[in-house]
Amino acid sequence: MTLTHSKVSNWQNFLAKSQRKISVGLLTIVLLIFTLVVIVPFIWMLLMSFRTTGEILSDPYGLPKTLDLTNYIKLMFDPEIHFYTYFVNSIHVTLFSLILTVALSTLGGYGFGRSRYEFKFRGWLFALLLFALMLPPQIMYLPQFTMMGKYGLLNTRWSLVLLYTASALPVSTYLMATYFSQLPSELEDAARIDGCTDLGMFWRVMLPLTRPAIATVVLINFLNFWNELLLAITMVTNPEMRTLPAAMMMFVGEHGSDYAIAAASLVTAMLPVLVLYLFLSDKFIEGLTAGALKG
């Protein structure tokens, strides 16, 4: 390389370099414009949430004149909007679904992942579980609806907790099983000699080692549970039980003309995820990658 370089005259070298600089510059401009298209909707939403609907309609571009929090205050405290109720509902559904998912998928992952528990049809059962990754929700949700009706769970948060957990189990159990299967079996042997039962082995020795995998399971499912709409509008029609995504949809329909308040509600609904993402962006990206590439 150095030899050929020395043969090139300085002038040519300079030309090549500047040409390279120009093309890198052009590329950067193109990428920045692309990135602008990606980010602008967020910024616009944020700006809208600090203005009034009148201002938005007359001048869609304008910047907020002051940092006016009226929309947010109205959103939180106006009893007609019920935003607070929806927020709590979303937290409730997400939290309990996460707890149930983690409990079931760690147990299952341990049973499916360790060679100690191998039995004849285990592989077959595991394949059956993973089969669900191919299923679109449309192929299940109508009977799920009648089932919830039968047991009187329609219009309750529990219907969503149960169904969200069910939808999360295949990929979560898979992630846990792969992680458990990589732990050395010497750990189990040692625990056994110390007189541990299988459950004690799982709870005291193995489970604490799988924290990174549990974190991944929690992150990817948190996103799905927090953002889900189809089941949320199907199982719950009572306004008081609505979760945020369902509420925002109805909200914009009912208060259709008040775009400013609507924008504030979108920003508020997005905030928990975005704040987490700011702090844990690598963990998010890693987790979602693992969920897809392994699952």
Added chain:
Amino acid sequence: MSQIAIHQEGQQNLRIQARKGKRKPLGPIILFIAPVMIFYAAFVLYPLIATLYYSVHTVEPVQGKLVTTFVGLENFKSLLSDDIFFLSVKNTLLWAIAGPVVEMLTATTLAFLVYFKTPLHRFYRVAWFTPMLVSGVIVGLVFRWIFNYDWGLLNSTLRAIGLDQFALNWLGRRDTPIWVVIFVHYWATFGYSFILLLAGLTAIPEELLDAAKVDGANTLQAVWRVMLPLLRPTFLTVLILSFMGKMRAFHVVWVLTSGGPMHFSETVATYVQKRAFGWRTLDLGYPSAIAVFWFGVVMIGVALLNRWLRSRMD
């Protein structure tokens, strides 16, 4: 010494036991595996089978009770003469073919640029992934406003730079809405494909790239001859995920257009929802038949993609 020896022997015995599986710990197996499988059977397998059952019945509520009447293949026959159904199939297929192709091409290019550390690559990586985190509802609503005819961001921009004739009623015509849906869904999901492809690239050992360069290949040749072929398994995953995502997507369409106007952006997912709950026909049999048919199409599509890409891999 002897204690250690006994310990080791004991360990070995245990391991042999475990491998031969002579004493299967049946209790623990049930304890660990049964909860997941029971939950799964109750809330996934049973509804799946029930949908198959519903699809050959009419399922109507009569005085608070669900009455199912066997109708054979009647539901599937009616599908054949349902124009809205055909329109929704056409739209969804268009989306599921155009979407993944555009996504693969752009996401691969972007992944390579970031992989070769184009200036600001760290910023891009975080920024491009952000739309993935946002609920389809939020995405749908914001873009409903952006594409608003009167005051939307797009039309105000077009008018500001004097391109008034291009300031269309994007969501209210017969030809543009489905493309708006495709674009918005692309906006929301390309970051995912990008991240997956980038992960695939990072997994390629650097030695291979260096080896290619030692053999006299320039970067472009190394990308073309060495990296792209090694990336094929990732392509397969991303393509199948993207395809399935479009075939089942509901949130964005439902919020953005609800399939309208006049069903011009109807997709199978929104049509099932409308037939089940929106139209007050109260029959769950017909939408189940749509879902069953559609599930068949998705399975065939995935199988074909799988075969096509695998055959090209060898």
